[in-house]
Amino acid sequence: MNDTSTLPPLPDRLSVDPRSPFHNVDVLQNDIGIKINDKERRDVEEYCVSEGWIKVAAGKTLDRKGRPMLIKLTGRVEVFYK
Template sequence: MNDTTSKPALPDRLAIDPRSPFHVRAVFEHEIGIRYNDKERFDVAEYCISEGWIKVQSAKTVDRRGQPVLIQLKGRVEVFYK
């Protein structure tokens, strides 16, 4: 059922912010899942598999430009297509 041949390879590092150099538009055309320390997370803004971290928004805090403040959590990161 899941045809992964037409889907692009998941990058080692990916960000949801389109201004980031790690944003890959083709990946976001498909639904992806991120598992952090064996628990699926839905609030991840950026991840890096090789370095083992994710970035999530810190409550409702924003910086002076109105962008959310991100905190980095270290652990085991797994990414997959749903």
């Protein structure tokens, strides 16, 4: 286990997309675990704890700009450092 006392606090909302205003490089440099409804997911593109949703890629489909199409899954979201 990592020593979480030296790690930055986990934000309420985080995105892996560098164009997003919720992208945080300092947090993303560490291993983050995300659970939705007590099931850990490894394919999360964006999450929001207070609103209770995550966004994941919808298969291999791409939008017109070549980015993966995202679907929103709702439930109880938990984030933690691994």
